[in-house]
Amino acid sequence: MTYVITLYSVRSETVSHFVRSIGRDGEWHSQSRAVAPALIATDLLQHEPSASGPFLSPSSTLLVCLDLWISREAYLRAFQSAECQQLFLDRRMMAESAFEFGPFCNPKRLDPLIAATSSEVRN
Numbered sequence: 001m002t003y004v005i006t007l008y009s010v011r012s013e014t015v016s017h018f019v020r021s022i023g024r025d026g027e028w029h030s031q032s033r034a035v036a037p038a039l040i041a042t043d044l045l046q047h048e049p050s051a052s053g054p055f056l057s058p059s060s061t062l063l064v065c066l067d068l069w070i071s072r073e074a075y076l077r078a079f080q081s082a083e084c085q086q087l088f089l090d091r092r093m094m095a096e097s098a099f100e101f102g103p104f105c106n107p108k109r110l111d112p113l114i115a116a117t118s119s120e121v122r123n
Contacts, residue, residue, distance in 0.1 A: 001040070002075050003104045004067040008095040015061045018094045019044060022065065028091055035083045038074035042067050060096060072103055 010018050021028040022044050032039055047062035069075040078084040092098045 001105065002069045002072040004069065004075060005101040005104060006065045006067070007099045007101070008063045008065060008092075009060045009097045010063055010095045012059050012061050014094065015046070015063070018063065019046075021094065022091065028087070028094075031087055031090075035081075035087050036078045038070045038078055040068045040070055063095075065091075069103075072105060075103055 008018070020026050022042055023029060029042065032042065043066040045064045045066070047064075069078070
């Protein structure tokens with residue numbers, strides 16, 4: 001599985017619309033089901049402000065969107081699709097700004113036997 005992480009800055013007065021649209025039964029969520037079936041889930045996390053920062057305008061709210069794809073290859077195929085590009089552009093247009101960190105996956109785990117063999121080879 002592959003995660004795509006995107007940071008959004010959303011005007012405070014439009015946060016509820018952004019959250020509703022991306023959440024279950026929201027317009028963006030419904031469209032994503034039709035356009036990008038390899039997109040398994042979308043989680044949205046809202047920043048909890050604190051006295052120590054980040055230094056944001058009081059009129060903005062930070063949200064992190066975690067898109068879970070079935071594979072990196074499926075994400076890359078979808079990313080090249082004009083329909084999918086429009087879908088994600090529509091989501092970006094609901095925000096003041098967006099920064100995509102790109103695809104992430106779980107680190108590959110070494111099989112213990114391979115790890116032991118490779119340490120023997122080095123000795």
